[in-house]
Amino acid sequence: MAADPKAMKIEAARAALGHVEDGMKLGLGTGSTADEFVRLLAEKVAAGMKVVGVPTSVRTEQLARELGIPLATLEEEPALDLTIDGADEIGPGLSLIKGGGGALLREKIVAAASKKMIVIADESKVVETLGAFPLPIEVNQFGLRATMIAIEEAGRRSALTGEIKVREKDGKPFVTDGGHLIVDASFGRIPATKAFADDLNMIPGVVEHGLFIGLASLALVATPGGVKVIDGKH
Numbered sequence: 001m002a003a004d005p006k007a008m009k010i011e012a013a014r015a016a017l018g019h020v021e022d023g024m025k026l027g028l029g030t031g032s033t034a035d036e037f038v039r040l041l042a043e044k045v046a047a048g049m050k051v052v053g054v055p056t057s058v059r060t061e062q063l064a065r066e067l068g069i070p071l072a073t074l075e076e077e078p079a080l081d082l083t084i085d086g087a088d089e090i091g092p093g094l095s096l097i098k099g100g101g102g103a104l105l106r107e108k109i110v111a112a113a114s115k116k117m118i119v120i121a122d123e124s125k126v127v128e129t130l131g132a133f134p135l136p137i138e139v140n141q142f143g144l145r146a147t148m149i150a151i152e153e154a155g156r157r158s159a160l161t162g163e164i165k166v167r168e169k170d171g172k173p174f175v176t177d178g179g180h181l182i183v184d185a186s187f188g189r190i191p192a193t194k195a196f197a198d199d200l201n202m203i204p205g206v207v208e209h210g211l212f213i214g215l216a217s218l219a220l221v222a223t224p225g226g227v228k229v230i231d232g233k234h
């Protein structure tokens, strides 16, 4: 297989398609790798496969709609069979960092409403310890400074320090589909992932964070030598 990043994303997405069965209710992730899955799924739908997709972002909704995939909201289909999504980092036990595309809140809600979550990625996303990728944290706009201070304090309790900044797009604060802001925390390696995640969950202004722990059950990781299957124990 070529080491071209786009080709690797397509191969991971193609492998995920092998887990999709007729009649499934699917969570559709967000990002360039998830987009490749949506494109391949659309080909299957055009060929007669019956599925319903629940998108994790307005972006994915638009793509899936354009390509003719039948869609529902999570209100209409609150229990899903399978979610396929990308990740920014894949760590031990299939712990993940997500939110590089700013969709982490809906991605986590949809993954939690699914019997199974499969992560698709190229091998550059697999890490020994999460944290080289700045951790996206979705926060309420109200009380932003107080929330950022509380995030710094939570970091210090886990021996984590580093820059935290409000994500911008086109020179303005990036606003999520839910109307919140994203704070990216460049804390570096996060060994005590669960303890830090729990601490972040205690901050009232934190809507959700990009640490996904215990949600993914399988990762399909494209390498130049083929797609590697990682279960929850690597």
Ligand SMILES: O=C(CO)[C@H](O)[C@H](O)COP(=O)(O)O
Pocket: 029, 030, 031, 032, 033, 034, 085, 086, 087, 088, 097, 098, 099, 100, 101, 102, 103, 104, 107
């Ligand atoms: O979490 C995400 C979006 O919120 C994406 O899954 C993550 O950023 C990976 O994206 P890509 O496949 O483009 O590398």
